Amino acid sequence: MANVYDIANELERAIRVLPEYQAAVTAKSAVEADSEAKELWEQFLQAQKKFQTMMQSGQAPSQEEQEELTVLGQKIEENPVLKAYLEQQQRLSVYIADIEKIVYAPLRDLQ
Template structure:
């Protein structure tokens, strides 16, 4: 009996959300949302990341001004304990996600 691939994907979604690493990232994000300073720094970080992605997609290198802003935002992120915890927990979760990506895309690699 074959399972519906969408059922499997939804089951994987639910399983990921039950991982302790996922829950740790979720809790760290809630802590950020509850702290005005951390929340503002995080929003600035996300907006800046979007700006950088736009530059890269356009094939542009970051100007010295953009590089300075990158350093300033990175410093603020590193100095905020809530953000440091969030990114550390996110890194732990990304190990699972990278492993899952390898498994899921294995059939496509076989076709190349």
């Protein structure tokens, strides 16, 4: 029987050579090279992290905080570099979701 860790490592390497993964890497490099896109992305990640932390601790974000995240999301949609990056991430996430279903099937059987 094959070692499950070896199989997992092989899967990781296979994901890295997918055209969708490579496109996401290229799109991320474009974000890193564009100072406006990079700054906007960092602001979004910080706001998102704050929002998630509040939700996990049982706190409701204020209307102002929710609006801030919405405005940042809109700015990201308007930025072609970030929009392309998110589109590439979405394409890759289809594979990841399918793989998750397969990997977690044995655990679902135990419920």
